[in-house]
Amino acid sequence: MDEIIRILTQALAELVAPTTAAYALAAIGLNLHFGYTGLLNMGQAGFMLVGAYGFGIATIAGAPFALALLIAAAAGTLFALVLGIPTLKLRGDYLAIVTISAAEIIRWLGRSTVFQQWTGGASGLLGKSYKETFQALSFLPGGRTAVGPLDYINNGSDSWWTRLFAWALVLLAVLFVWLATRSPWGRVLKGIREDEDAVRALGKNVYAMKMQALVLGGVLGSLAGVLYVLPSAIAPDAMGRTMTFFTWTVLLLGGAATLFGPVLGSMLFFFVYMLLRTGMRTGLGSWVGATQVEQIGGLLVGVTLMLLVVFRPQGILGNKKELAFHGR
Template identity: 85%
Template structure:
C-alpha cells in the first residue's frame, strides 16, 4: 500500500512540475505553428535550447533576470527568421526537414569545444551559475511548505517559487494566444492552414503571416527552454530529438488548434508517463533493469502517438472537422 501511494504521489507531483509547464509552453508555441498555421516544425527543441543558452549566458555575463529573458526571446526570434525566410515559400515538408536538422546543429554546436567557453561543451552550464537572479525575485519566505502530499522548499531550483513562476508564465501565454487567435490576424492564420491559395487570392501576404507565426511560436519555445532549465543545468543532450518528440505527443494528445489542449496534454502525458515508469520499476524491477524500463517506456510513448494519429488525430479537446492534417 505504501508503495502504491508513493507511485501516486510521484505522478501527482508531475502535474505541477516545472518541466511539465515547460513542455506545455513549448506545445503552445508549436500549436501556433502547426495547429493554427499548418507549419510542420520538427525542431522545437532547438528553440528551447537556444532560449536556455541565451538566458544562461546572459545571466552569467551579468544581465538581470528580465534582460536575460529578453535575450532568450531574441535568440528564438533570430533562429525563426533564419529558418523561415528561405523555407516558408516552399512546401511544409521542407520546413520539417530544415527545422529538425537545424535543431540538431544547435545541439552539436552546444556540445562543441569551439564554443565551450560560453556553452560549457557537452557538460553544459551548471545551474548555480545562472539561477541566482531568478531566486532573488522570490517573494516567498524561507523554509519548506507542504501542500497535501507534496512538499518542497519555498525558494530554490526544485521549489514552489519555480512552480509558481512556470505555471504563471503558461497562463500568460494562454491569454496571449487567446487574444491572438481571436483577432483578425489569427483568423488569417486559420485560413492559411485550410487553404493558403484562397488566402493569397484575397490579397494577403501568406509568407509574412507564416513568418510571424513561426517567430511568435519560436519565442514561446525559447521561453519554454528557460523554464525547463530553471530546476536543472543546461545540457545540450537533454534538449534533442526526444524533446521535440515529446512536445508533439503533448500537443496531439491534448488537441491541436485548441487553447487548453497543450496544457491538458502536458499534464496528462507526464503524470501518466511517471505512473507508468514508476509502476514498471516496482513491478518489473527484479526482471529488467532501469535502462530497459526507460526504453520500454519510450516504446510505449511511440505506440501511443501512433494510435493517437490513427484513431483520434484531433486529440482530447480538438475538433476533427476543424483540424486538417493535409498541411502544406
Template identity: 75%
Template sequence: MEEFLRILTQSVGELLAPATAAYALAAIGLNLHFGYTGLLNMGQAGFMLLGAYGFGITIIAGGSFWLALLVAVLAGVLFALLLGLPTLQLRGDYLAIVTISAAEIIRWLGRSTVWQEWTGGASGLQGRDYKDAFQDLSPLPDGRFALGPFEYINTGSDSWWTRIFAWGLVALVLLFVWLIARSPWGRVLKGIREDEDAVRALGKNVFSYKLQALVIGGAIGALGGVVFALPSAIAPDSMGRTMTFFVWTILLLGGAATVFGPVLGSMIFFAAYMFMRTGMRALAENTPVGEVISTTNVEQIGGMLVGVTLMLLVIFRPQGILGNKKELAFNVR
C-alpha cells in the same frame, strides 16, 4: 499499498512540475505553428535550447534576470527568421527537414569544444551558475511548505517559487494566444491552414503571416527552454530529438488548434509517464518481472510506449482530447 500510494503521489505531483510547464509552453508555441497555421516544425527543441542558452549565458556574463529573459526570446525570434525566410515559400515538408536539421546543428554546436567557453560543451551549464538571479526575485519566505502530500522548499531549484513562476508564465502565454487566435490575425492563420491559395487570392501576404506565426511560436518555445532550465541545468543532450518528439505527442494528445489542449496534454502526458516509469521500476525491483525488465531498461521501454501512444493517437484520435477533427482537415503546403 504504500508503494502504490507513493507512485501515485509522485505521478500527481508531475501535474504542476516545472518541466510540465516547460513542455506546455513548447507545445503552445508548436500549436501556433502546426495547429493554427499548418507549419511542420520538427525542431521545437532547437528553440528551447537556444532560449535556455541565451538565458544562462546572459546571466553568467553579468546580465539581470529580465535582460536574460529578453535575450532568450530574441534568440528564438532570430532562429525563426533564419529558418523561415528561405523555406516558408516552399512546401511544408521542406520546413520540417530544415527545422529538424537546424535543431540538431544547435545541439551539436552546444556540445562542441569551439563554443565551450560559453556553452560548457557536452557538460552544459551548471544551474548554480545562473539560478541565483531568478531565486533572488522570490517573494516567499525561507523554509518549506506542504500542500497535502506535496512538500517543497519555498525558494530553490525544485521549489514553490519555480512552480509559481512557471505556471504564471504559462497562464500569461495562454491568455496571449487566446486573444490573438480570436483576432482577425488569428483567423487569417486558420485560413492559411485550410487553403492558403484562397487567402492569397484575398490579397493577404501568406508568407508574411507564416513568418509571423513561426517567430511568435519560436519565441514561446524559447521561453519553454528557460523554464526547463530553471530547476535543473542546461545540457544540449537533454534538448534533442526526444524533446521534440515529446512536444508533438503532448500537442496531439491535448488537441491541436485548441487553446488549452497543449496544457492539458502536457499534464496528462507527464503524470502518466511518471506513473509508468516508477511503476515499471517498482515491478522490476520487487517482483519476478525484474527477470524480464531491468531497471536500466525502464527509460527505453518508456520511450517505446510513448511512440506507440503517438501512433495510436494519429490513427484513432488525431484531434486529441479537446480538438475538433475538422480542425485537422487541412492541406499542409
C-alpha cells in the same frame, strides 16, 4: 498500499512540475505553428535550446533576470528568422526537414569545443551559474510548504517559487494565444492553414503571416527552454530529438488548434508517464534495470503517438474538422 501511495504521489507531483509547464509552453508555441497555421515544425527542441543558452549565457555575463529573459526571446526570434526566410515560401514538408536538421545543428554546436567557453561543451552549464538572479526575485518566505501530499522548499531549484513562475508564464501564454487567435490576425492564420492560395488571392501577405507565426511560436519555445533549465542545468543532449518528440505527443494528446489542449496534454502525458515508469521500476525491478525501464517508457510513448495519429488525430479537446486540411 504504502507503495501504491508513493507511486501515485510521484505521478501527482508531475502535474505541477516545472518540466511539465515547460513542455506545455513549448506545445503552445508548436500549436501556433502547426495547429493554427499548418507549419510542420519538427525542431521545437532547437528553439528551447537556443532560449536556454541565451538566458544562461546572458545571466553568467551579468545580465539581470528580465534582460536575460528578453535575450532568450531574441535568440528564439533570430532562430525563427534564419529558418523561415529560406523555407516559408516552399510548400509541403520542407520546413519539417529544415527544422529537425537545424535543431540538431544547434545541439551539436552546443556540444562543440569551439564554443565551449560559452556553452560548456558536452557538459553544458551548471545551474548554480545562472539561477541566482531568478531565485532572488522570490517573494516567498524561507522553509518548506506542504500542499496535500506535495512537500517542497519555498525557494530554490526544485521549489514552489519555480513552479509558481513556470505556471504563471504558461497562463500568460494561454491568454496571449486566446487573444491572438480571436483577432483578425488569428483568423487569417487559420485561413492560411486551410487554403493559403485563397488567402493570397484576397491580397494577404501569406509569407509575412507565416513568418510572424513562426517567430511567435519560436519565442514561446525559447521561453519554454528557460523554464526547462531553471530547476536543473543546461545540457545540450537533454534537449534533442526526444524533446521534440515528447512536445508533439503532448500537443496531439491534448488537441491541436485548441486553447487548453497543450496544457491538458502536458499534464496528462507526464502524469501517466511517471505512473508507468515508477510502476515498472517497482513491479519489474527484479527483472529489468533502470535503463530498460526508460527504454520501455520511450517505446510506450511511441506507440501512444502512433495510436493518437491513427485513431484520434484531433486529441482529447480537438475537433476533427480542424485537422481536415492535413489529410489533403
